[in-house]
Amino acid sequence: xxxxxxxxxxxxxxxxxxxxxxxxxxxxxxxxxxxxxxxxxxxxxxxxxxxxxxxxxxxxxxxxxxxxxxxxxxxxxxxxxxxxxxxxxxxxxxxxxxxxxxxxxxxxxxxxxxxxxxxxxxxxxxxxxxxxxxxxxxxxxxxxxxxxxxxxxxxxxxxxxxxxxxxxxxxxxxxxxxxxxxxxxxxxxxxxxxxxxxxxxxxxxxxxxxxxxxxxxxxxxxxxxxxxxxxxxxxxxxxxxxxxxxxxxxxxxxxxxxxxxxxxxxxxxxxxxxxxxxxxxxxxxxxxxxxxxxxxxxxxxxxxxxxxxxxxxxxxxxxxxxxxxxxxxxxxxxxxxxxxxxxxxxxxxxxxxxxxxxxxxxxxxxxxxxxxxxxxxxxxxxxxxxxxxxxxxxxxxxxxxxxxxxxxxxxxxxxxxxxxxxxxxxxxxxxxxxxxxxxxxxxxxxxxxxxxxxxxxxxxxxxxxxxxxxxxxxxxxxxxxxxxxxxxxxxxx
Amino acid sequence: xxxxxxxxxxxxxxxxxxxxxxxxxxxxxxxxxxxxxxxxxxxxxxxxxxxxxxxxxxxxxxxxxxxxxxxxx
Numbered sequence: 001x002x003x004x005x006x007x008x009x010x011x012x013x014x015x016x017x018x019x020x021x022x023x024x025x026x027x028x029x030x031x032x033x034x035x036x037x038x039x040x041x042x043x044x045x046x047x048x049x050x051x052x053x054x055x056x057x058x059x060x061x062x063x064x065x066x067x068x069x070x071x072x073x074x075x076x077x078x079x080x081x082x083x084x085x086x087x088x089x090x091x092x093x094x095x096x097x098x099x100x101x102x103x104x105x106x107x108x109x110x111x112x113x114x115x116x117x118x119x120x121x122x123x124x125x126x127x128x129x130x131x132x133x134x135x136x137x138x139x140x141x142x143x144x145x146x147x148x149x150x151x152x153x154x155x156x157x158x159x160x161x162x163x164x165x166x167x168x169x170x171x172x173x174x175x176x177x178x179x180x181x182x183x184x185x186x187x188x189x190x191x192x193x194x195x196x197x198x199x200x201x202x203x204x205x206x207x208x209x210x211x212x213x214x215x216x217x218x219x220x221x222x223x224x225x226x227x228x229x230x231x232x233x234x235x236x237x238x239x240x241x242x243x244x245x246x247x248x249x250x251x252x253x254x255x256x257x258x259x260x261x262x263x264x265x266x267x268x269x270x271x272x273x274x275x276x277x278x279x280x281x282x283x284x285x286x287x288x289x290x291x292x293x294x295x296x297x298x299x300x301x302x303x304x305x306x307x308x309x310x311x312x313x314x315x316x317x318x319x320x321x322x323x324x325x326x327x328x329x330x331x332x333x334x335x336x337x338x339x340x341x342x343x344x345x346x347x348x349x350x351x352x353x354x355x356x357x358x359x360x361x362x363x364x365x366x367x368x369x370x371x372x373x374x375x376x377x378x379x380x381x382x383x384x385x386x387x388x389x390x391x392x393x394x395x396x397x398x399x400x401x402x403x404x405x406x407x408x409x410x411x412x413x414x415x416x417x418x419x420x421x422x423x424x425x426x427x428x429x430x431x432x433x434x435x436x437x438x439x440x441x442x443x444x445x446x447x448x449x450x451x452x453x454x455x456x457x458x459x460x461x462x463x464x465x466x467x468x469x470x471x472x473x474x475x476x477x478x479x480x481x482x483x484x485x486x487x488x489x490x491x492x493x
Numbered sequence: 494x495x496x497x498x499x500x501x502x503x504x505x506x507x508x509x510x511x512x513x514x515x516x517x518x519x520x521x522x523x524x525x526x527x528x529x530x531x532x533x534x535x536x537x538x539x540x541x542x543x544x545x546x547x548x549x550x551x552x553x554x555x556x557x558x559x560x561x562x563x564x565x566x
Contacts, residue, residue: 168559169552172515176548210537211523211544218548228549231556278541 005069011052018044019117026110041113073131080128082478083258090251091120096449098243119145123255132191150240162239169232177219183212193267200270223256226312227285237305246345250338286313287419321403327479329399336396340384343457347378350444366439375434377458382427392464515551522547
């Protein structure tokens with residue numbers, strides 16, 4: 001590894017050193033309170049973000065040059081920087097969400113934050129991957145940390161069961177992904193995304209390649225929880241500690257989308273005809289099944305799990321479209337989805353009941369009288385997930401639907417619009433509970449960290465809904481390189 | 494054999510089958526689809542559909558087995 005590689009990897013190096021320090025800190029020093037661990041973690045995140053911004057000056061996307069390192073296995077392009085900053089922000093908010101939750105438990109906070117740091121490092125590493133092995137390594141680092149975090153409350157039966165299911169299914173999906181990668185390597189002779197794209201431009205469809213692409217797609221569909229690889233989602237989301245559910249449904253999912261987009265736009269665009277119809281079916285099934293199943297849920301965590309399955313379907317539309325609006329839609333929707341969802345999880349945590357927070361729709365009854373501002377915030381987050389203007393959710397859905405229509409998937413856009421209307425039904429169930437039902441007089445736990453997360457999420461959701469120009473401008477810059485590599489701009493699609 | 498031990502052995506046997514069931518389901522989907530594509534001259538669509546259904550069936554079976562081993566069903 002050369003010095004220039006070290007510069008490219010500096011944010012990840014800083015983060016991994018910080019996360020390792022968190023892991024050994026309670027061993028070599030005296031065990032201090034959980035608050036120290038939280039502040040150290042926030043400091044590490046701040047330093048990582050600052051290092052990333054400093055390193056990003058080396059990137060020259062205007063001329064479509066990418067700063068690549070490690071024998072062209074790793075790229076610090078504008079696309080990667082965009083997602084890395086989003087991941088850091090999301091993890092920072094998850095740290096704040098975890099604060100009170102961990103304080104009441106008897107589990108170590110140092111290891112918890114350390115695992116979050118490792119997961120973040122995996123996400124940052126894989127979004128920069130331009131080689132399938134780099135991507136796989138990052139994905140596994142994220143996944144292994146996530147399995148442990150899902151079962152972190154090891155004396156809770158639900159938590160360990162969730163971790164067990166997540167681990168077994170995740171391990172199989174990783175095996176599928178690897179098998180797909182090996183078949184693609186066998187046919188194309190390389191694991192580098194650019195070399196694969198070059199090899200595919202001269203190939204005709206053959207069974208091994210098609211099978212490889214499908215296995216790769218199946219492994220990625222598991223990570224984003226798209227139908228029919230979604231079965232683990234409701235149980236894991238329900239069983240995992242609520243802040244970890246927030247992590248799995250936002251940062252982890254967005255990370256999977258980022259590599260999904262990178263692989264399919266950069267490496268597999270020449271075979272779009274083969275995979276786009278399969279992915280379109282998966283997207284349609286995800287939207288239909290996710291939204292319809294969410295209607296019947298009384299448990300908020302399960303409802304949001306099914307909702308996240310439906311959202312996977314929406315984002316897949318941007319990948320299937322393979323055009324400039326499609327990749328922009330993926331980026332915009334990732335931002336919108338992360339902030340709206342984290343806002344919702346902050347509000348759910350305010351409704352804490354025993355060890356698991358605000359699990360039932362009934363728990364939200366009368367929230368508008370107990371905490372009017374936070375009930376309004378929850379209302380805005382739900383509108384954003386439903387894609388209703390003037391929230392930022394509308395912007396994300398506009399890009400994705402426009403991309404699908406532009407690419408000739410009008411039928412998919414129609415299903416998406418219809419299913420968005422269906423989704424409003426179960427989102428409004430929560431609104432009805434908050435505003436139109438008499439609730440119990442139990443207090444809500446509006447602690448400063450939860451207040452901060454919800455306030456930031458509300459500000460972002462409303463700001464980008466009312467003033468979308470800065471986000472659109474940034475997204476256009478960050479996605480331009482990928483769109484060009486995918487042929488989306490040159491082909492005028 | 495004591496009942497507890499028998500239960501453990503059965504659970505182990507159940508989990509050991511997972512490694513076989515998943516690839517078999519996938520292979521049946523892929524090769525079945527390929528054969529049907531040959532019969533109906535629809536290549537590659539039934540192969541693709543068969544493979545997706547095979548992988549999905551393997552996943553669902555895996556999930557059920559994991560749930561059973563956790564004593565859910």
